[in-house]
Amino acid sequence: MVLPRAARTQRRTRIQEEKEEQILEAALDVFAMNGFRGSTIDQIAEVAGMSKPNLLYYFRTKEAMHRALIARVLDTWLDPLREFDAEGSPVSEIRSYIRRKLEMARDFPRESRLFANEMLQGAPNIEDELKGPLKALVDEKAEVIRAWAKAGKIARCDPYHLIFSIWATTQHYADFDVQVRAVLGPGHDGEGRFEDAARFLERLFVVGLEMEAPPA
Structure with a gap:
């Protein structure tokens, strides 16, 4: 975890904690809008x-604020x-996962764009976390999916690409929200578009993982 400068020098007061949160909220707005390189x-x-x-006084550099936000976002994204x-x-479980990811796209669009920008830059701030904790968690859940397929509960599939596909389709609704609303048109800019997306994606993935009936 990346600590603010003040946290490394003394015990923080409630006011200091509030100031740090105020700064990080502002940084999130700016980074999500302009990207890391375009922000000052x-x-x-x-x-x-x-x-x-x-x-x-609280964050000595732009990089320190960015690293603190990225670490927080990655932890939230893995929940x-x-x-x-x-x-x-x-x-x-797959339906619930799709819905939770769409809820994050709805509730944390700035965080999603921040994370996407970090990936597009080559993940300079979290490469170790991607290769360490994130990979370990994905490996663990991939084994769960393999076990389901081996037990005949779902069709055989590549578990990694299944997870990647869920990430891609759900996060689209945060990273490309302007495009989604423009294409859907008037009357589709409320939360209903996320419910419509959830129903479609549930069917898309669940039908794709259904076991084929044995030949008669």
Whole structure:
């Protein structure tokens, strides 16, 4: 976990914690809008409503703010996959996973765009986390999917590409929300589009994983 500068020098007060959160919220707005390279400390300070020297007391560099946000986002992003239960019904678990991912696309669009920008830059801040904790978790859940297929509960599939496909289709609704609303047109800019997406994606993936009936 990346700690703010103030947290490394002394025990934080409630006011300091609030200031750090205020800064990170502003940084999230700026990074999600402009990307890391297009963002400046001056922009973040302006959005946070703070002077630049005051901001730099808490986070010395733009990189420090970005790393703190990315670490937080990655942890949040993995929560739905952690809840993937080997003892549950495959269909129920896959449907629940799709819905949880779509809820994140709906509720955390800035975080999704921040994460996507980090990937497009080659993941310079979280490459170790991708190759370590994220890979270990995906490996674990891939074994769950393989076990379901081996037990005849779902059709055989490549579990990694199944997970990648769910990531791609659900996060599309956050990263390309403007495009989604433009194409759907008036009357589809509310939460209904996420429910429509959930029903379609559930059917898409569940039907694709159904076992074929044995020949008569």
